[in-house]
Amino acid sequence: MSSFGERFRQLRLQKGMTQQELIDEFNKKYDYSFGKTTISQYENNKRIPEITTLQKLSEYFSVSIDYLLGMTDYPYITSRLLREDNTNQDIESIKNAYENLKSKITLDNSLSVQDKETLIGLINVSLARLK
Numbered sequence: 001m002s003s004f005g006e007r008f009r010q011l012r013l014q015k016g017m018t019q020q021e022l023i024d025e026f027n028k029k030y031d032y033s034f035g036k037t038t039i040s041q042y043e044n045n046k047r048i049p050e051i052t053t054l055q056k057l058s059e060y061f062s063v064s065i066d067y068l069l070g071m072t073d074y075p076y077i078t079s080r081l082l083r084e085d086n087t088n089q090d091i092e093s094i095k096n097a098y099e100n101l102k103s104k105i106t107l108d109n110s111l112s113v114q115d116k117e118t119l120i121g122l123i124n125v126s127l128a129r130l131k
Contacts, residue, residue, distance in 0.1 A: 002070050005045035011061040011068075012043075014114075019043075030056045074121035075114055 002010070012022050019039045027034055032053075041047035048069075049057060058065045063075040 002073075003045050004048055004069055005043045007068050007070060008057070009043040011063065015061075026056075026060060029060070032056070072121075074118045 012019070015022070017025070019036055023034050023036065023039055026032060038047070042049065048054075054065050054068060058068055061068070064072065066072045067075045
């Protein structure tokens with residue numbers, strides 16, 4: 001699995017943003033004061049954000065914290081959902097992940113590779129839960 005820095009850089013590039021554009025938009029949206037050094041340190045695995053910042057980054061990029069930290073390869077699925085000892089709360093998380101993808105599914109099959117992998121992961125988790 002990828003490291004936080006690799007995931008962070010990948011998500012920034014998927015948005016088509018430079019480091020400075022990310023800094024400007026993120027700082028404005030969340031009232032932060034990131035500088036280029038901080039973003040560079042994140043992308044080069046020299047620094048990992050504090051939990052409150054991870055929560056904001058997760059929200060900003062619309063991915064799970066587990067995905068950001070490299071604990072799962074599925075952007076919308078937490079590592080906890082991949083275990084068999086899931087709770088009813090986990091079922092709600094699965095439903096939310098489906099809802100997140102449902103709006104992206106179109107007849108012309110325009111899902112990104114990342115979204116397709118997530119959908120496959122959701123199907124696998126759901127099938128495992130049914131067993």
